[in-house]
Amino acid sequence: MELRQLAYFVAVAEEGGFGRAAERLSIVQSAVSQQIRRLERELGVPLFDRSTRYVRLSGAGERLLPEARAVLAATDRTRQVAADIRAGTDGVLRLGIVQGPGDRIYRTLNELAAVAPRLQVRPRRLSLSARLSAIRSGELDAALVRALTDAPGLELLPIWTDPLYVALPVGHPLTRSADLRLEDLADLPLRLAPREDNPPFHDLVTDACRAAGIAPPPGPPFTTFQETLSDIGVAAPSWTVFYEVAGLPEIPRVAVRTLAEATLTTSLAVLPGPPAPAVRHLLATLARVT
Incomplete structure (x- = not known):
């Protein structure tokens, strides 16, 4: 089963015919008909009742239509979440933290939540050596470190x-x-x-x-x-x-x-190279919090 087959199925059901669905999809009618037949063979049920005068949903088609719409909606949602992750406004940021001074860490996390509310920050308090090892292994995306001037294999960005x-x-x-x-x-x-x-x-x-x-x-x-x-x-x-x-x-x-x-x-310890989008949001927020 392919996503495009489900999209063709929904289009035919909503347009009430293969020709109008083909126009909506900007493809030829034969391609729509072919993919619907393939989908029916794979599902083992007819999706439409066809005659020379009409095309309408079968009982099976009527039942499967909301399921197909849900799959397509979930696909669209997945694409949107992926786009938001690429932009750094969604996803998971695994951050090694230190204590204090004051409430600076909490203010940073609160401001980051205001800028990227769907970005889930997972703070972890580890020893210095464990923080650095976790970045190198990919268990952490970044970590705050104090007084450190060199960390082999990592980049230190003063904050x-x-x-x-x-x-x-x-x-x-x-x-x-x-x-x-x-x-x-x-x-x-x-x-x-x-x-x-x-x-x-x-x-x-x-x-x-x-x-x-x-x-x-x-x-x-x-x-x-x-x-x-x-x-x-x-x-x-x-x-x-x-x-x-x-x-x-x-x-x-x-x-x-x-x-x-x-x-x-x-400093913020990260892997060398351009920072990931979520890390860029974190860096901008850290720069604003004093």
């Missing part, structure tokens, strides 16, 4: 730049300044998580210190973010550097200051 912050004890002389430079912190022990915990961020901090010409002495071990900041407030003077995820922390006896010369870049 946002955010400030970095320093946490140090309240009352330390450096807290008199609203913004700190790395040179100011050269002699104060630095609490930095092991590189294996977050290689891109660890490299960002150490590279920035190297560029500033400083090598801060290592401070006590960095455990969790909350525990480390709490310990900074009560232990011997030390400092750590962090980026905002869910608002700036308020910890007793801990002061937070902006780090003047260092920033954190969030």
Whole structure:
């Protein structure tokens, strides 16, 4: 059974004759008749009662007509959905996400839904290595990544730049300044998580210190973010550097200051080449959300 046979069947039924159906379809009448006969043989039932004076639906034809129309309508719908997918306004976008800062991710998804309401975004929160592997394997279409400067086999498209912050004890002389430079912190022990915990961020901090010409002495071990900041407030003077995820922390006896010369870049990791239409919509939306 071919779609054109169903289209010819519907045309003959609606026009009430093979000649008028052929005119509507812009083909010769013999082609319409031939395809209807083939369809009847395949279905095993007559679709029309024919005489020299009229052509009208048979009982079987009357029953099958709505089914044929439904098939043709579904075909048209499938073509339209495919066209919308090509345009990026429909389909599924599998996106690796990061947390924060603030409600930026949620605002991005809400604005994308307003631009392309039929585009289904499936966010997934994975580790950095898992996000990158999922893009390479095709399990994700794109993923947000922080502080990453190189990803073999992938392209990194910068999206946002955010400030970095320093946490140090309240009352330390450096807290008199609203913004700190790395040179100011050269002699104060630095609490930095092991590189294996977050290689891109660890490299960002150490590279920035190297560029500033400083090598801060290592401070006590960095455990969790909350525990480390709490310990900074009560232990011997030390400092750590962090980026905002869910608002700036308020910890007793801990002061937070902006780090003047260092920033954190969030990028969208994708496969090389022209981005897919849905990814283009995502990029445009990300650029609008600050």
